[in-house]
Amino acid sequence: TWTLQNVQGYKYETNAPGYRHSLPHMYVFIKDFQAEGKKIDVLDDTQRLYSYYRNFVGNINRVEDPELKKLSVALTAGAASESEKVKRIFYWVKDNIKYIAFENGYEGFIPRESALVYERKFGDCKDMAALICSMAGYAGIDKVKLCWIGTREIPYTYSELATPAVDNHMIAVYDDNNTYTFLDATDRETRYGIPTAFIQGKEALIGLGDQYKIVTVPTVLPDENTGRQKIELKLDGEKLSGSGSLGYSGFGRSHILMQIGDAKSKTRFEMIKSLLLKGSNKFNLLDFKETNLSNRDQPYQVDYTFDLDNYAVKVDKDTYLALVMDKPFEKMQLEADRTSPVEFDYLTADDITYDLLLPKGTTVKSLPKNFRLDNDLMQASLDYSATAEKISLRMIIKLRKLMLFPQDFKRWNQTVACLRENYSETLILTEK
Structure with a gap:
């Protein structure tokens, strides 16, 4: 038996990682047992865990499906490379198979036949992964394999806890001479070539028949997830008006589009407005146009026009205004008594250029x-x-760490304080 005494209540804090990262807990599993005088090994190391998993996938997709094969061959015809074939299959599954999670008993472990998933047009993570593998096989590609992985809410490695508790997800992996492309179709918007955000930094258990391989999913660098803006501003008295172009790539693109979804009319307008909001709550979005909504390989872009009343302050011949109108991390000051780590979904880069045309008669x-x-x-x-003719400001902000630990908090707060101080700096124009 185990006893835990004098335990303080758990304090829930915003942006904290999964509770298993910080709460004391234990897992009980069967290492082996005796049956008819023989020792039966169950779980104890990664090889046994892989053998256990392999029992669930060893007998699926043994019968060829003519319709799925026909689709796979036609879909990849004319592709310039094997990687392009895999990409076409990956995007087809994203576009045509609806993700619906199944976690009832062994349904949480055994993928359904790919022919059935293709017919129904829906499935869970393991169904989508198995379908990608099947289609790749029909297209003559033998380098796409099933893979078990745990999302970032699970803190364990395979060497620490070689049980099913280490995994809660399945994907496919394309191995191009030890360059791995992680194929997770459950996130509809993520482009080919980067993993989903919630498996960054995690170990992936790749099935290779009798053998397995463990590889670590890379963390996508900030420059791959850039939010890029260019804004042209005009000043009329104390009122600003302007036009801008905003583009999101990488996880920024997928995150925004998943939030907006299929929103229409006024609802979509308000969501776009909240995305573009700058300067103050007097920001008035006049018009916008979206492009690259369905092209995952290009940044999602919004071109827009706006105005902003009472933004500048005029005193006699001088006009004061702050050119920084977007303020990343401004409100991310951490509480002094915080104890939990701070987890970000992904690393980001903001690259923003403001061009303010000088009003006539000012300098x-x-x-x-x-x-x-x-x-x-x-x-x-x-x-x-x-x-x-104009004043320009280029602002670049890059987040470099996915998780902040208590030893980082002091430096983080100092960093945010420096940002806030410089965000509020004003320029002064004067009449000639």
């Missing part, structure tokens, strides 16, 4: 100083420049 009286910040948590820069 630049004062510009904020340029700013640089570079540590293991974040990289940031604000660069101001001025000509006779």
Whole structure:
């Protein structure tokens, strides 16, 4: 028996990782047992776990399905490379198979026949993974394999806990000479070539017949998940008006599009407005146009026009305004008594350029100083420049760490404080 005494209540904190990362807990599993005088091994190491898993997938998709084969061959015809064939199959499954989770008993372990999934047009993670493998096989590709993996809410490695508790997900993996492409079709928007955000940094158990291989899913770098904006501004008294272009790539693209979904009319307008909101709550979105909604390989883009009343402050001949209108991480100051780590969904990069046309009869009286910040948590820069016609600011903010631990909190708060101070810097225009 085990006894735990004088336990304090668990404090739920925002953006904390799964409870298994911090709460004391135990797993009980059967290592072996005796039957008819013989020792029967069950679980104890990764090889036994893989053998256990293999029992669930060893007898699926033994019978060829002519319709699925015909589709797979036609879909990949004319592809310039094997990777392009895999990509076409991957996108077809994303576009045509609806993800519905099944976790009832052994249904949580055994994929359904790919012919059935193809006929029904829905399935769970393991059904989609098995379908990708089947279609690749029909297309003559033998390098796409089933893979077991745990999402980031599970903190264990296979060496630490070689039981089914280490996994809660299945995907397919394309092995191109030890360059791995992780094929998780449950996230409809994620592009080919990057994993889903919730398996970054996790170990993947790849089935290779009698053998297996463990590889670590890479963390996607900030530059792959860039939110890029270019904004042109005009000032009329204290009112700003402008036009902008916003593009999201990588996880930023998939995250935004999954949030917006199929929203229509006024609901979609309000969601786009909240995405573009800048300056103050007086931001007024006039019009917008979306592009690359269905092209996963291109950034999701929104072109828009807006105005913003009472943004500048005019005192006699001088006009004061802050050119930083988007403020990443401004509200991410951590509480002094926080104990749980802080987890981000993915690393991000914001690259924003503001161009303010100088009103006739005005000149630049004062510009904020340029700013640089570079540590293991974040990289940031604000660069101001001025000509006779306009003032420009390019701001780049990159998040460098997926999870902040208590030893990071002090530096994080100092970093956010530096950002906030520089976000609020104002420039001054004066009448000639």
